Amino acid sequence: MTSSGIANWPAPARLTVGIVSAGRVGTALGAALESADHVVGAVVARSDAARDRVARRLPESQILPVHEVAARSELLIISVPDDQLTAVIAELASSGAVRPGTIVAHTAGAHGIGILAPLTELGVTPLALHPAMTFVDTDDDTTRLRSTCFGVTAADEIGHAVGSTLVLEMGGESVRVREEARTLYHAALAHGANHLVALISDSLAALRIALAGPEIPGQDFIDENAAGLPERLLGPLVSAALQNTLELGPRALTGPVARGDAVAVAGHLAALREADPDLAEAYRTMSLRAASYTRAPAALIEVLER
DSSP states (O other), X not given: OOOTTOTTOOOOSOOEEEEEOOSHHHHHHHHHHHHTTOEEEEEEOOSHHHHHHHHHHOTTSEEOOHHHHHHHOSEEEEOXXXXXXXXXXHHHHHHTOSOTTOEEEEOOXXXXXXXXXXXXXXXXXXXXXXXXXXXXXXXXXXXHGGGXXXXXXXXXXXXXXXHHHXXXXXXXXXXEOOGGGHHHHHHHHHHHHHHHHHHHHXXXXXXXXXXXXXXXXXXXXXXXXXXXXXXXXXXXXXXXXXXXXXXXXXXXXXXXXXXXXXXXXXXXXXXXXXXXXXXXXXXXXHHHHHHTTTTOOHHHHHHHTO
């Protein structure tokens, strides 16, 4: 492990890596670490999909039981669903296979290193390494890691040095997150990324209703397929809005709520209620939140609170 940017850190040149288990995140991290000349020696892969993923991303890695993966690893990455993390850590701790001095990192956003206590008591170096990225099981997953921030929590400066070095080697940026702030950190990311998916899906659903009907000469037929006319119509607008928000914050807000246009917003709500009452309720809730960033007139708030 190279020490670029980490002063006086006597890291070993290469690490033997084990991954539990071969999901989208774990295998993407494994491929990124192998690109930095670490060696993913063994992986836990229990399902057909996981084994296919190992064959595609980590073809030279062995598929072994969890205790054998742990016994062979200098760096052990635990990348399992959050609701399985406690049980996997307990299994590893009771197996006797994890050696003192092993670097053990989990990838759960909402947890720090406290959850690794059963392993920390055995003398491991505990890390929480959460890549702030969505993973879709394509080659883009590993590519995107090169510009991704990782939320890093460690027990001490040595742990932070190890975590930061690993992140740098994968091409990412290390961001320190306090142990007590992990849940809030993860909630913020989920609120932005996951709810954005719901928001855009709602907008596309409303556009499909608005554009459906008798076929218009020269215009695409509207259906449920992605990358159709609704997606092309909305894509540039929301891409610009996202970029403007990242650069300007709430000052990027435009449209009828930003203008305080109660009549236009009332019209929107009426049209959405006719199309789908659930879409109207989502619009109302988000409009109230948007209005909190403006000096919204009383008439607009009255429309939104009906």
